[in-house]
């Protein structure tokens with residue numbers, strides 16, 4: 001039997017875990033290197049909103065379409081991680097009410113089903129809602145458990161032979177004489193030991209750190225770490241995901257996560273994704289804004305304020321206006337460096353299709369014509385990631 005091609009993935013967030021699963025199904029021998037625990041980057045600190053695409057359908061329709069397409073697939077393959085609670089885009093002012101036509105047009109264009117709900121119906125489902133609510137559109141949003149989603153992909157990869165090396169940090173990327181990456185220097189952060197890892201292909205799936213890691217190989221990736229702050233409250237005040245019927249802004253989402261209400265988020269730019277302060281002013285202004293949706297939030301105990309950085313692909317200047325879509329960089333084509341691919345940008349909701357496109361490109365490098373299979377099967381239980389036995 002010919003040997004399987006070997007692939008080393010750097011980063012075990014949603015993207016790296018979904019990619020490990022896809023590549024093992026396509027016949028690669030996969031090793032995943034992660035400097036922390038699984039999900040210790042951005043993926044462990046998201047709202048956990050399974051986007052319907054409604055948030056992006058007006059001003060970022062490409063991301064809106066990706067979200068609804070993947071929302072439908074994740075509902076099928078990852079139902080163990082999802083609360084199927086839908087969402088409402090609420091009109092709380094005349095300005096928001098007058099956004100109706102644009103929203104419906106955008107949703108139609110992206111293929112997102114919407115249904116108008118009058119005030120009485122909304123109040124019946126969410127007694128804590130602001131009494132001035134004028135109505136809203138129901139959409140197929142949902143809430144997912146971030147750690148379970150990443151672990152379900154990782155378990156499905158591991159059960160098919162992928163090797164995960166958490167707490168292994170990539171320190172250097174070695175390029176040989178023919179401009180091809182051929183090995184990585186890694187440090188085991190438990191023991192401090194260093195070693196080299198060889199593979200046939202290397203994939204940089206380090207999200208907001210993709211630019212830093214790409215630099216180690218001497219290539220440039222235009223990824224901007226764009227952090228956002230979230231606040232978790234000690235109680236759920238709505239079982240349904242709540243958004244505002246308007247362009248995306250700060251403090252305009254409330255998500256039921258386990259027993260909590262999580263509000264989000266802000267968006268700003270930093271140079272170093274490893275140092276992101278949680279600004280008190282941002283927290284306070286988000287609470288003010290979210291209390292316009294549910295006033296009683298102000299009386300709840302805050303469980304925590306936290307942040308993480310979106311990996312946004314630089315295409316413009318204003319952070320809010322940057323697309324939430326993703327990009328797969330073939331460094332052989334763009335900068336003449338073989339054996340090295342970067343995948344970045346996107347959303348948690350779109351991690352499966354990000355992996356599919358990256359695996360398509362990876363296969364093409366080996367003239368392998370193996371179709372993607374990740375839409376076909378339910379993911380293995382997230383619980384099996386930590387179990388010893390191979391299924």
Ligand SMILES: Cc1cc2nc3c(=O)[nH]c(=O)nc-3n(C[C@H](O)[C@H](O)[C@H](O)COP(=O)(O)OP(=O)(O)OC[C@H]3O[C@@H](n4cnc5c(N)ncnc54)[C@H](O)[C@@H]3O)c2cc1C
Nearest residue numbers: 011013014015035041042043048049170207228310348349
């Ligand atoms: C505030 C906020 C809220 C969000 N909410 C949502 C939401 O509700 N729904 C949604 O769909 N999306 C959401 N997103 C987007 C989503 O969270 C991200 O797109 C996604 O988590 C990115 O995953 P990733 O795997 O690409 O990156 P990451 O999860 O950051 O994974 C990259 C990994 O690479 C590792 N790494 C970095 N450098 C090295 C190295 N040298 N060696 C080894 N490993 C390394 C890091 O430790 C990290 O674990 C949100 C984003 C933000 C910022």
